[in-house]
Amino acid sequence: xxxxxxxxxxxxxxxxxxxxxxxxxxxxxxxxxxxxxxxxxxxxxxxxxxxxxxxxxxxxxxxxxxxxxxxxxxxxxxxxxxxxxxxxxxxxxxxxxxxxxxxxxxxxxxxxxxxxxxxxxxxxxxxx
Numbered sequence: 001x002x003x004x005x006x007x008x009x010x011x012x013x014x015x016x017x018x019x020x021x022x023x024x025x026x027x028x029x030x031x032x033x034x035x036x037x038x039x040x041x042x043x044x045x046x047x048x049x050x051x052x053x054x055x056x057x058x059x060x061x062x063x064x065x066x067x068x069x070x071x072x073x074x075x076x077x078x079x080x081x082x083x084x085x086x087x088x089x090x091x092x093x094x095x096x097x098x099x100x101x102x103x104x105x106x107x108x109x110x111x112x113x114x115x116x117x118x119x120x121x122x123x124x125x126x127x128x
Contacts (some may be wrong), residue, residue, distance in 0.1 A: 001097070002086040004124075005076050006046070007038040009066035011091070014041040040126040041101060042088065049073070049107075053102040070106070078125055085127045098124040 018034040049070040052060040065072040077100060080086050088098040101123035110116045 002076070002080055002084070004086055004088045004098070005066055006049075006085075007046045007089065008048075009046045011045070011050075012043050012078045014043060016041075016124070037128045039128055040096075042090065042096070042098065042124045042126070043121055044124065045119065045121050047119045049117050049120075050113070051109075053115070063100065074104065088124055097127040099127055101125045 005045050015038050018036065018038050019032050021029055023029055026048040033073065051070055052063040054060045059071050061069060061071040061075055065070060076086075080100065082100050082103065085097050085099050087095045090096045105120070107117040107120040110118060
């Protein structure tokens with residue numbers, strides 16, 4: 001299984017509403033025990049990603065591949081897209097099997113930034 005390549009980001013975890021709740025009146029609410037596991041969403045925030053180029057002007061996917069090379073992330077997305085699962089090495093939960101929640105969108109470049117892109121988020125859905 002492929003491993004998510006770009007680990008230079010911050011993250012947050014979003015838990016779904018799982019289970020049913022019913023307002024009973026008088027300020028009481030009944031909440032049923034969930035019947036399925038939580039499917040977490042990991043929102044990853046990237047800053048300082050950039051396109052690197054070789055001396056001949058071609059794009060370079062090797063330089064800083066695990067940290068700030070956007071082409072590495074873009075190539076990874078193209079290989080798995082939305083349908084293929086991969087391992088996301090989560091800093092707290094360890095290796096978690098995930099998929100991209102939505103298509104990757106290339107952020108705009110920063111004017112005069114020499115290939116540096118604007119800050120962006122991606123969302124990964126846990127596969128349970």
